[in-house]
Amino acid sequence: MIDLATATSVTSKKKDADYVFYELTRSICPQCRCVIDAHILLRDNKVFMRKRCPEHGHFESLIYADAQAYTANSRFNKPGTIPLQFTTRIERGCPHDCGLCPDHQQHACLGIIEVNSACNMDCPLCFANAGAGYSLTLREVETMLDAFVATEGHPEVVQFSGGEPTIHPDIIPMIQAAQARNIRAVMLNTNGRRIAHDDAFLAQLAEVRPMIYFQFDGFEAETYRAIRGEPNLLPEKIRALDRLASIGCSVVLVPAIERGVNEHEIGRIVQFGLAHPAVRGINFQPAFHSGRHGEHDPLQRITIPDVLNLIEAQTEGKFFKSDFVPVPCCFPTCNSVTYAYVDGDAVTPITRLINVDDYLDYITNRVAPDLAGDIKTALEGLWSSSAVPGSPKAAQVFALTCAACGLPDGGFDLSALTDHIFMIMLQDFLDPWTFNQKNVMKCCKEILLPDGKQIPFCAYNNVGYREQAREQLAARQHARVRAEREGVAYEPAPLIFSFNHGNGQGH
Numbered sequence: 001m002i003d004l005a006t007a008t009s010v011t012s013k014k015k016d017a018d019y020v021f022y023e024l025t026r027s028i029c030p031q032c033r034c035v036i037d038a039h040i041l042l043r044d045n046k047v048f049m050r051k052r053c054p055e056h057g058h059f060e061s062l063i064y065a066d067a068q069a070y071t072a073n074s075r076f077n078k079p080g081t082i083p084l085q086f087t088t089r090i091e092r093g094c095p096h097d098c099g100l101c102p103d104h105q106q107h108a109c110l111g112i113i114e115v116n117s118a119c120n121m122d123c124p125l126c127f128a129n130a131g132a133g134y135s136l137t138l139r140e141v142e143t144m145l146d147a148f149v150a151t152e153g154h155p156e157v158v159q160f161s162g163g164e165p166t167i168h169p170d171i172i173p174m175i176q177a178a179q180a181r182n183i184r185a186v187m188l189n190t191n192g193r194r195i196a197h198d199d200a201f202l203a204q205l206a207e208v209r210p211m212i213y214f215q216f217d218g219f220e221a222e223t224y225r226a227i228r229g230e231p232n233l234l235p236e237k238i239r240a241l242d243r244l245a246s247i248g249c250s251v252v253l254v255p256a257i258e259r260g261v262n263e264h265e266i267g268r269i270v271q272f273g274l275a276h277p278a279v280r281g282i283n284f285q286p287a288f289h290s291g292r293h294g295e296h297d298p299l300q301r302i303t304i305p306d307v308l309n310l311i312e313a314q315t316e317g318k319f320f321k322s323d324f325v326p327v328p329c330c331f332p333t334c335n336s337v338t339y340a341y342v343d344g345d346a347v348t349p350i351t352r353l354i355n356v357d358d359y360l361d362y363i364t365n366r367v368a369p370d371l372a373g374d375i376k377t378a379l380e381g382l383w384s385s386s387a388v389p390g391s392p393k394a395a396q397v398f399a400l401t402c403a404a405c406g407l408p409d410g411g412f413d414l415s416a417l418t419d420h421i422f423m424i425m426l427q428d429f430l431d432p433w434t435f436n437q438k439n440v441m442k443c444c445k446e447i448l449l450p451d452g453k454q455i456p457f458c459a460y461n462n463v464g465y466r467e468q469a470r471e472q473l474a475a476r477q478h479a480r481v482r483a484e485r486e487g488v489a490y491e492p493a494p495l496i497f498s499f500n501h502g503n504g505q506g507h
């Protein structure tokens with residue numbers, strides 16, 4: 001029986017939580033990677049993930065530094081597009097059935113092929129944990145490209161990555177193999193070192209001219225020392241960029257932004273990118289604490305709203321926070337992007353000419369269907385993980401949008417327009433502290449593997465796929481080399497992923 005006197009005194013001690021419970025999702029334990037429930041909480045206009053592993057206790061991390069934007073962004077969640085084929089079955093449950101399994105909610109806008117695990121650098125911050133391991137053969141890559149075409153029909157973008165893909169002896173034939181298939185754009189993700197120093201390689205690159213995703217973290221020696229382990233990298237970076245300009249390659253700068261290291265360099269990176277003849281855009285990435293990384297405080301990490309605030313504060317009115325709109329093809333809190341028309345010093349973000357929010361709002365559908373038409377389709381082409389600045393397709397889409405909203409007088413020369421379009425994207429990958437199964441289930445950036453599997457990037461890097469794939473691909477390579485030496489037939493072993501940490505519900 002309740003003692004009323006005690007009950008009253010207990011009642012008088014009740015107090016409100018200092019947060020709003022927003023939603024329940026699933027995540028992983030940062031220590032054992034076991035799948036556990038996670039609570040999304042709103043506090044002080046920020047968004048946090050709180051979770052508890054039965055074995056390793058409580059974890060809390062900052063996932064978005066603007067709760068108002070986080071909750072409002074749900075309107076940018078576009079219905080997914082189903083791939084032509086799924087490549088795995090639903091057996092163990094997400095995220096252990098990749099993929100793509102029939103539960104997945106989006107096709108692959110971008111397929112990533114990591115051609116090797118080795119690198120010519122040794123960065124302290126490296127989600128790929130680059131080092132010895134494997135190197136794919138051209139034949140394997142061709143098979144992977146064919147599998148990607150089978151699931152996508154006409155794939156949007158293939159990105160060659162690593163390790164460092166430029167040190168792979170067959171990277172040029174691999175790029176050619178992708179270009180020979182039904183794939184709209186081919187990218188090369190690089191630290192630029194070989195491009196800066198190898199004339200013969202530069203000449204080969206000039207023949208194929210992929211879009212270059214270029215690691216560029218800032219200008220200061222301390223930035224490069226902290227993030228790349230080498231303080232004097234800037235001259236090499238500038239040399240590589242200038243050489244890329246000389247062969248007509250388009251570049252997207254990819255700066256990793258780490259708290260307390262290079263936040264103050266964001267504006268200067270934007271100014272530099274706008275002025276450099278090779279650079280067509282920037283993809284700012286809050287430092288990704290998966291794979292190899294130093295100590296960090298998950299409650300103090302940089303998130304997309306932090307980078308947006310810093311862009312606004314450091315670009316002298318060129319870009320405002322309000323110029324950026326979430327990318328709707330994946331989960332809208334994963335990426336935000338804007339495009340600007342650049343003419344000398346004049347920078348005009350497209351969001352100041354047309355209300356992009358209204359066209360990409362999938363909840364209220366505020367734009368009347370008869371008005372939406374081509375403009376909505378055009379904006380969806382730009383606000384996509386598969387948008388490639390510097391490509392004729394991007395220029396085409398921009399031309400249509402601008403013709404409708406009145407930017408310089410219609411009648412566009414597409415190749416001239418391409419030179420005036422500048423993209424700034426922000427991409428916050430999920431780490432073991434922020435991993436959200438909801439985001440991963442609608443991920444549109446997949447790692448392609450030699451057996452045809454496609455694994456969402458943030459699942460690949462967090463739940464154990466990367467480590468297992470690397471070990472098995474290295475073993476396959478050893479077996480192949482041995483078979484070739486002994487003159488016997490080689491049959492690659494299938495890639496098999498197992499997860500001892502299970503897919504249970506934590507508490």
Ligand code: SF4
Nearest residue numbers: 094097098099101104
């Ligand atoms: S992330 Fe996608 S492909 Fe992987 S298990 Fe989950 S739903 Fe399936």
Ligand code: SF4
Nearest residue numbers: 119123126130163191
């Ligand atoms: S971050 Fe890139 S450049 Fe640095 S070690 Fe890793 S793969 Fe190499």
Ligand code: SF4
Nearest residue numbers: 330334429443457458
């Ligand atoms: S790669 Fe990660 S952050 Fe990017 S869309 Fe996929 S789940 Fe989201």
